Amino acid sequence: MICNNLSVNEKGHLAFAGYDTVELAKKYGTPLYLMDEEKIREHARTYKTAMAAVFPAGSVPEFASKAFSCKQIYRIMAEEGMDIDVVSPGEIYTAASAGFPMEKSFFHGNNKTDSDIAFAIDQGVGYFVVDNAEELAALNRIAGEKGICQKILLRVTPGIDPHTHKKISTGSVESKFGMAIATGQALEITKTALTLPHVALCGFHCHIGSQIFESAPFITAADMMLDFIDEVRTSTGFTAKMLDLGGGFGVRYTKDDPVIDYGEKIREVAAAVNAKCEKLGLAVPKILMEPGRSLVADAGMTLYTVGSVKEITGYKTYVSIDGGMTDNPRYTLYESPYTVLLADRPEDPQNLVATVGGRCCESGDLIQENVAMPRPVRGEILAVLTTGAYNYSMASNYNRVGRPPVVMLSKQGDYVAVERESFKHLCALDK
Numbered sequence: 001m002i003c004n005n006l007s008v009n010e011k012g013h014l015a016f017a018g019y020d021t022v023e024l025a026k027k028y029g030t031p032l033y034l035m036d037e038e039k040i041r042e043h044a045r046t047y048k049t050a051m052a053a054v055f056p057a058g059s060v061p062e063f064a065s066k067a068f069s070c071k072q073i074y075r076i077m078a079e080e081g082m083d084i085d086v087v088s089p090g091e092i093y094t095a096a097s098a099g100f101p102m103e104k105s106f107f108h109g110n111n112k113t114d115s116d117i118a119f120a121i122d123q124g125v126g127y128f129v130v131d132n133a134e135e136l137a138a139l140n141r142i143a144g145e146k147g148i149c150q151k152i153l154l155r156v157t158p159g160i161d162p163h164t165h166k167k168i169s170t171g172s173v174e175s176k177f178g179m180a181i182a183t184g185q186a187l188e189i190t191k192t193a194l195t196l197p198h199v200a201l202c203g204f205h206c207h208i209g210s211q212i213f214e215s216a217p218f219i220t221a222a223d224m225m226l227d228f229i230d231e232v233r234t235s236t237g238f239t240a241k242m243l244d245l246g247g248g249f250g251v252r253y254t255k256d257d258p259v260i261d262y263g264e265k266i267r268e269v270a271a272a273v274n275a276k277c278e279k280l281g282l283a284v285p286k287i288l289m290e291p292g293r294s295l296v297a298d299a300g301m302t303l304y305t306v307g308s309v310k311e312i313t314g315y316k317t318y319v320s321i322d323g324g325m326t327d328n329p330r331y332t333l334y335e336s337p338y339t340v341l342l343a344d345r346p347e348d349p350q351n352l353v354a355t356v357g358g359r360c361c362e363s364g365d366l367i368q369e370n371v372a373m374p375r376p377v378r379g380e381i382l383a384v385l386t387t388g389a390y391n392y393s394m395a396s397n398y399n400r401v402g403r404p405p406v407v408m409l410s411k412q413g414d415y416v417a418v419e420r421e422s423f424k425h426l427c428a429l430d431k
């Protein structure tokens, strides 16, 4: 099994976090998102403990909440002492409604509107991660109107490409995010920020991409960011107190992905950061990291009920399920690999190679192709693993399909964190 929260129980069913998945499908219906609460907490503690051991006091992980946003996850992150990233007023509202201490939040985004900025200030967001010159000017103006000085980081693009999928690579010079070091625009916006009365520059941020398994790209980014901090110090006298290295550590979607020890990777990054700071004669800034996927992905699983098994003689076989791109658009978007198991009989001989197709009116609505599995029958339960990140948060109502509920599995029991969308919810805004 690709993660230690998976097993096969005495009935021969797939178990997740110790729970029988076939029973859960019966209890809650399908499609169904499951989240292993202990796994989320375990990952949060791994990051916190590793960072506290190797970086200066105040160096903390922020959960990049775009990976999975609902009130309960913000409560869990608050309990674990995590900071959070938010990227929209909707995420800010959700976190604030859950009672998350908003001074521990970082507001990202490459196009914050004036009303987003005002709302975030009113909600007490701790830091803005400023993307561009217009945002900086607008923030200074709006913070001035409200009579405050807003703490900020500036988002800088170090100009590296970690060789992941184009759509999830964000650190290159031509990226739509941030200001490039290479063009001189990062230094220019820094100088501007230092002249503004209603923003307080605390440091810099970069985010190079996602699904990265090595520490090397992070080390390269940190190296370039520290050179930039040194350049800023020389040319302006300002020394950054914070350096945010972004998120992006990978997760195991299939057996082909390596097992990754996040603590070990953090220690490798720290060794490089500390050596570089010593070389530059720079006090090590507070280091921040922003894991999203690696905190929640393998804590998640989606269960579906099989409908038809359609063999197109001489071509291929489709196993159709009662969900699809509406609850997991990632195969449609990026051809993301996933592991698929027949939850009723995961260990039966794999006598079928099939394409798992969703229920939507789109030929591209697939969950995975070329999946080896036991030939399922209508009514059996199919499990797609590692769906805790960017599934629920990317879900849609295409074809007026309601979003599945999110059920949390904890040591105390299973409970609904997000209800299933009903027909009533679907028509709630219609006049």
Ligand SMILES: *Cc1c(COP(=O)(O)O)cnc(C)c1O
Residues within 6 Å of the ligand: 064, 066, 067, 085, 108, 207, 209, 210, 211, 246, 247, 248, 249, 290, 291, 292, 293, 294, 389
């Ligand atoms: C998406 C994103 C993250 C999280 O990335 P993961 O790959 O999910 O860890 C962190 N920071 C920023 C700025 C992001 O855009």
